[in-house]
Amino acid sequence: MATINENxxxxxxxxxxxxxxxxxxxxxxxxQGARLIKLxxxxxxxxxxxxxxxxxxxxxxxxxAAETFHGYAPDLGYEFLRNAxxxxxxxxxxxxxxxxxxxxxxxxKSDCSNIQEIFDHNxxxxxxxxxxxxxxxxxxxxxxxxxxxxxxxxxxxxxxxxCTEDNGFIPDFPKIKPDLIYLCFPNNPTGVAITKDRLQExxxxxxxxxxxxxxDAAYEAxxxxxxxxxxxxECSGAEYCAIEFRSFSKNAGFTGLRLxxxxxxxxxxxxxxxxxxxxxxxxxxxxxxxxxxxQRAGEAVYTPEGSRQIKEQxxxxxxxxxYLKSALAGAGYTVYGGENAPYIWxxxxxxxxxxxxxxxxxNNAGVVGTPGSGFGSHGEGFFRLTAFGTYENSRxxxxxxxxx
Amino acid sequence: MATINENxxxxxxxxxxxxxxxxxxxxxxxxQGARLIKLxxxxxxxxxxxxxxxxxxxxxxxxxAAETFHGYAPDLGYEFLRNAxxxxxxxxxxxxxxxxxxxxxxxxKSDCSNIQEIFDHNxxxxxxxxxxxxxxxxxxxxxxxxxxxxxxxxxxxxxxxxCTEDNGFIPDFPKIKPDLIYLCFPNNPTGVAITKDRLQExxxxxxxxxxxxxxDAAYEAxxxxxxxxxxxxECSGAEYCAIEFRSFSKNAGFTGLRLxxxxxxxxxxxxxxxxxxxxxxxxxxxxxxxxxxxQRAGEAVYTPEGSRQIKEQxxxxxxxxxYLKSALAGAGYTVYGGENAPYIWxxxxxxxxxxxxxxxxxNNAGVVGTPGSGFGSHGEGFFRLTAFGTYENSRxxxxxxxxx
Numbered sequence: 150m151a152t153i154n155e156n157x158x159x160x161x162x163x164x165x166x167x168x169x170x171x172x173x174x175x176x177x178x179x180x181q182g183a184r185l186i187k188l189x190x191x192x193x194x195x196x197x198x199x200x201x202x203x204x205x206x207x208x209x210x211x212x213x214a215a216e217t218f219h220g221y222a223p224d225l226g227y228e229f230l231r232n233a234x235x236x237x238x239x240x241x242x243x244x245x246x247x248x249x250x251x252x253x254x255x256x257x258k259s260d261c262s263n264i265q266e267i268f269d270h271n272x273x274x275x276x277x278x279x280x281x282x283x284x285x286x287x288x289x290x291x292x293x294x295x296x297x298x299x300x301x302x303x304x305x306x307x308x309x310x311x312c313t314e315d316n317g318f319i320p321d322f323p324k325i326k327p328d329l330i331y332l333c334f335p336n337n338p339t340g341v342a343i344t345k346d347r348l349q350e351x352x353x354x355x356x357x358x359x360x361x362x363x364x365d366a367a368y369e370a371x372x373x374x375x376x377x378x379x380x381x382x383e384c385s386g387a388e389y390c391a392i393e394f395r396s397f398s399k400n401a402g403f404t405g406l407r408l409x410x411x412x413x414x415x416x417x418x419x420x421x422x423x424x425x426x427x428x429x430x431x432x433x434x435x436x437x438x439x440x441x442x443x444q445r446a447g448e449a450v451y452t453p454e455g456s457r458q459i460k461e462q463x464x465x466x467x468x469x470x471x472y473l474k475s476a477l478a479g480a481g482y483t484v485y486g487g488e489n490a491p492y493i494w495x496x497x498x499x500x501x502x503x504x505x506x507x508x509x510x511x512n513n514a515g516v517v518g519t520p521g522s523g524f525g526s527h528g529e530g531f532f533r534l535t536a537f538g539t540y541e542n543s544r545x546x547x548x549x550x551x552x553x
Numbered sequence: 554m555a556t557i558n559e560n561x562x563x564x565x566x567x568x569x570x571x572x573x574x575x576x577x578x579x580x581x582x583x584x585q586g587a588r589l590i591k592l593x594x595x596x597x598x599x600x601x602x603x604x605x606x607x608x609x610x611x612x613x614x615x616x617x618a619a620e621t622f623h624g625y626a627p628d629l630g631y632e633f634l635r636n637a638x639x640x641x642x643x644x645x646x647x648x649x650x651x652x653x654x655x656x657x658x659x660x661x662k663s664d665c666s667n668i669q670e671i672f673d674h675n676x677x678x679x680x681x682x683x684x685x686x687x688x689x690x691x692x693x694x695x696x697x698x699x700x701x702x703x704x705x706x707x708x709x710x711x712x713x714x715x716c717t718e719d720n721g722f723i724p725d726f727p728k729i730k731p732d733l734i735y736l737c738f739p740n741n742p743t744g745v746a747i748t749k750d751r752l753q754e755x756x757x758x759x760x761x762x763x764x765x766x767x768x769d770a771a772y773e774a775x776x777x778x779x780x781x782x783x784x785x786x787e788c789s790g791a792e793y794c795a796i797e798f799r800s801f802s803k804n805a806g807f808t809g810l811r812l813x814x815x816x817x818x819x820x821x822x823x824x825x826x827x828x829x830x831x832x833x834x835x836x837x838x839x840x841x842x843x844x845x846x847x848q849r850a851g852e853a854v855y856t857p858e859g860s861r862q863i864k865e866q867x868x869x870x871x872x873x874x875x876y877l878k879s880a881l882a883g884a885g886y887t888v889y890g891g892e893n894a895p896y897i898w899x900x901x902x903x904x905x906x907x908x909x910x911x912x913x914x915x916n917n918a919g920v921v922g923t924p925g926s927g928f929g930s931h932g933e934g935f936f937r938l939t940a941f942g943t944y945e946n947s948r949x950x951x952x953x954x955x956x957x
Contacts, residue, residue: 150763151732152673153826157834167628167837192624202617205846206610212809213606220596220808224571255659255811255841262839266694269556286838290670328555359554404624405616405845407659422557430561433571434690435666437659440847441809442609 156292159304165282165523166190169507176511186546188473188534189517191337191491193402195465197446198458201401204449208442222438224429226253226410230444233451234410238395244382246412250425252432253447255439256409257367257396261331262287263435264363264392264411267427268329275308275327277320279338279521279528281365284331302526311527312339318485318494319347326358332381333365335372338524338533339494340470340486345378352381355390361417361424362391367409370400370463371470372489388414392424399491401450401459408439408447466491469543470536476547491536494521506532514549560696563708569686569927570594573911580915590950592877592938593921595741595895597806599869601850602862605805608853612846626842628833630657630814634848637855638814642799648786650816654829656836657851659843660813661771661800665735666691667839668767668796668815671831672733679712679731681724683742683925683932685769688735706930715931716743722889722898723751730762736785737769739776742928742937743898744874744890749782756785759794765821765828766795771813774804774867775874776893784816792818796828803895805854805863812843812851870895873947874940880951895940898925910936918953 162168169189177185197205211217225231231248239246254260262283265274274288285307288294295306303309308327310320318341320332332351334343355362362381369379378384381391393412397403417424439447449455474487483496497506503520510516510532521531536543566572573593581589601609615621629635635652643650658664666687669678678692689711692698699710707713712731714724722745724736736755738747759766766785773783782788785795797816801807821828843851853859878891887900901910907924914920914936925935942950 151676151765151823153823153828153831154671154673157671157831158826160834190625194619194622194624196619196622197613197616199617202613205613205616209601209606209609209613212601212609213603215598215600218598218600218806218809220598220806221594222809258841259839267558267561269558270696272555283838290835290838292674361555402622402624404841405622405626407841407844419555419557422562424557427557427561430564431694434687434694435663437662437808437811440811440844442846443844 154290156290159289159294159297160286161297165519168523169517169519172507172511173517183515185515185517186538186542186549187517188538188543188546189519191399191535191537192404193399193537194539195402195462197402197406198455198462200452200455200458201446201449204445205442208445212442219441222441222444224433224438225249225251226438227441227444230448233448237451239380239382242379242383244380246382246414250412250414252411252413252428253439253444254409254411254436255407256398257365257394258283260394260409260411261363261365263431264428265291265293265329267424267431268361272328273306273308273325275310275323275330277312277332277336278309278526279312279524279531280331281333281337282524284363309525312336312341313527317341319343322354327360329361329363330355331363331365333367335368335490336486336492337368337490338492338519338521338528340490340492341494342372342374342377342489345376345383348378348381349384352384352387352390356386360390361419362387363394364391365394367394367396368399368490369395371467371491373467374489377489382412382414388416390417392417397447397450400463402462403446406443406446408443465540466536469538469540472540473534473536473543473547477550480547480551487536493534493536495532495534497530497532500530503529503532509553510550514546514553516546516549558694560694563698563701564690564693565701569923572927573921573923576911576915577921587919589919589921590942590946590953591921592942592947592950593923595803595939595941596808597803597941598943599806599866601806601810602859602866604856604859604862605850605853608849609846612849616846623845626845626848628837628842629653629655630842631845631848634852637852641855643784643786646783646787648784650786650818654816654818656815656817656832657843657848658813658815658840659811660802661769661798662687664798664813664815665767665769667835668832669695669697669733671828671835672765676732677710677712677729679714679727679734681716681736681740682713682930683716683928683935684735685737685741686928688767713929716740716745717931721745723747726758731764733765733767734759735767735769737771739772739894740890741772741894742896742923742925742932744894744896745898746776746778746781746893749780749787752782752785753788756788756791756794760790764794765823766791768795768797770797771800772803772894773799775871775895777871778893781893786816786818792820794821796821801851801854804867806866807850810847810850812847869944870940873942873944876944877938877940877947877951881954884951884955891940897938897940899936899938901934901936904934907933907936913957914954918950918957920950920953
């Protein structure tokens with residue numbers, strides 16, 4: 150008799166962004182003609198840069214001719230893209246990563262959620278709180294998280310690393326030693342970046358405790374401060390204990406094109422077993438590669454024109470971030486993030502809960518953000534705004550918020 | 554202390570097609586200039602049809618303009634594509650499937666390997682033998698398959714359904730009742746199709762035993778015989794017990810574009826739990842959708858021009874299949890499949906093992922096929938050739954094989 154994976158029943162409510170979407174849909178149904186400003190989900194708004202669409206057009210033409218048609222992609226992804234990534238993202242920063250340590254995929258969300266499969270079913274998992282929900286939910290589905298407590302809003306078998314105003318939203322080491330540690334910097338949702346020294350401490354901690362760090366660097370392109378690390382592999386010894394996830398979604402606007410990659414050094418071994426080989430096996434067995442045309446688009450990100458064009462896009466978003474941050478601070482809000490990340494993490498006013506502030510903003514200002522409590526119990530009383538809107542919308546949002 | 558998922562250590566050798574690729578690579582390194590004819594991996598060779606590349610170009614232009622840019626796709630996939638699929642693949646055949654029962658994905662391989670996640674960890678899984686390796690390997694990785702026996706070449710907890718000359722490569726019901734049953738028709742690797750009556754018997758069996766059929770219909774476009782079912786939902790009651798996987802890879806040459814879909818009726822429930830909701834949750838949490846431009850390409854498959862163009866492509870491949878089958882039969886080989894599927898399943902001559910015949914064909918004829926034993930113990934003594942080459946190459950392959 151077929152039965153379901155009962156771990157799914159332990160998932161809390163629906164996925165955060167689905168709930169936000171439902172509330173927005175209800176508001177729009179009941180308020181025909183109202184112009185909402187959406188600074189909620191972290192989706193980009195600027196179009197794909199010209200150098201990249203040109204590469205896409207060329208690749209489409211290749212696919213339309215027998216001599217240049219491309220079928221199944223190589224398991225790790227095309228070498229032209231892996232070489233470009235290694236050269237531009239790693240070697241230029243003095244990091245020794247080989248092209249065959251790069252696994253091209255359809256995005257960091259897939260990789261972040263699938264990576265847990267290659268580790269032991271009983272692994273103890275540490276996550277930041279607040280946290281990008283995918284790290285938690287993928288481990289709940291796999292049965293690693295235990296049961297959810299309505300009281301603590303925590304799963305019994307997860308180790309939570311509080312990220313609070315007190316610790317500057319950079320987690321301290323936990324009392325219980327984890328096997329797997331999810332870290333994301335610059336952080337989603339807090340928008341806070343980590344210093345190289347602090348990240349090195351986490352790498353040292355992982356090495357000392359035989360833990361693996363699952364490092365989500367999807368927002369590294371938003372780092373303004375030259376001293377901050379773009380990759381965990383800037384830290385000494387990270388190749389022995391860390392897996393890194395990267396995305397083209399936020400640096401080049403690929404949320405609708407789908408491209409990302411995972412980096413696993415061949416030096417990362419657990420009891421002599423190569424983690425690289427395990428992921429290679431998973432990748433080859435359960436996945437068939439990102440589209441050729443999208444991999445060519447990724448390559449174009451690293452051309453001189455592509456690189457210049459996406460830098461301009463990022464600068465546009467960061468102008469929004471700076472504006473949102475200073476304007477909200479000027480209006481009396483306590484605001485974090487937004488300097489090396491496209492996210493603003495603000496404290497809700499007057500002790501409102503995150504969802505109360507969400508409803509207030511939606512219903513009275515027509516502005517959509519994301520409730521901090523949706524990212525974890527330590528996100529309660531906070532609220533995330535993204536800098537991915539247009540500058541005009543960012544200004545309009547502030548004008549409306551000031552009237553609240 | 555982090556440890557690996559030890560189930561991965563139970564996987565046998567490397568993924569079949571990786572082994573084939575390695576042997577081919579070695580041959581090519583040692584035989585510079587030799588012209589290999591590759592009828593091994595099931596990759597297509599004809600370029601993307603003009604109506605589809607035109608749609609891709611239009612979609613790329615949309616992505617390059619702010620007003621028409623598309624970011625994250627809707628969870629289930631774009632409605633324009635789901636509507637086109639429902640209309641053309643189901644309603645035209647009198648099947649009642651709703652657009653919100655379609656889940657767009659990056660291909661059937663991902664879906665076939667991920668689907669097991671939503672079922673109980675202890676589910677008893679039945680697979681055909683020979684079988685597309687992904688069904689087995691994904692369950693080995695999940696710890697459902699038990700241990701592999703070198704003697705029987707079987708995993709201890711899988712239920713094998715022998716597909717042999719005796720049963721015409723259509724499996725009989727097993728002695729032990731399975732919870733999940735993977736079926737694939739027209740079949741990969743045998744190239745044999747199932748009749749509607751026989752498929753109805755499997756649906757009735759599943760309904761009677763509370764089992765779920767995971768039906769891979771990736772090759773349905775190759776069916777020539779009007780009486781054969783394209784979808785399991787042509788069978789009465791299948792909406793209560795079956796999940797169907799479809800692909801654009803083989804009907805429209807999307808192996809390098811990546812697009813497929815899974816169909817789950819909202820009527821499919823296990824102990825009152827909606828399997829549709831479970832997969833929706835998995836899809837929304839661990840996946841971010843197929844690229845907008847590729848979904849537009851999928852839509853173009855259903856336009857009058859697109860439809861006509863891909864029918865011509867399929868006819869070209871089926872001309873190869875018919876030629877390969879009759880020429881091999883004429884040369885004294887025993888041959889199956891190839892009439893409603895792009896695969897030829899031939900018996901190796903002179904009692905050679907599948908891998909011996911692979912080596913013979915590679916080294917003495919410069920032709921690459923796939924050893925039947927790579928698909929399971931009942932594939933031993935068989936060999937798969939695909940019809941996805943060009944007609945010229947198919948003729949040349951036969952000329953070379955005749956000289957063996």
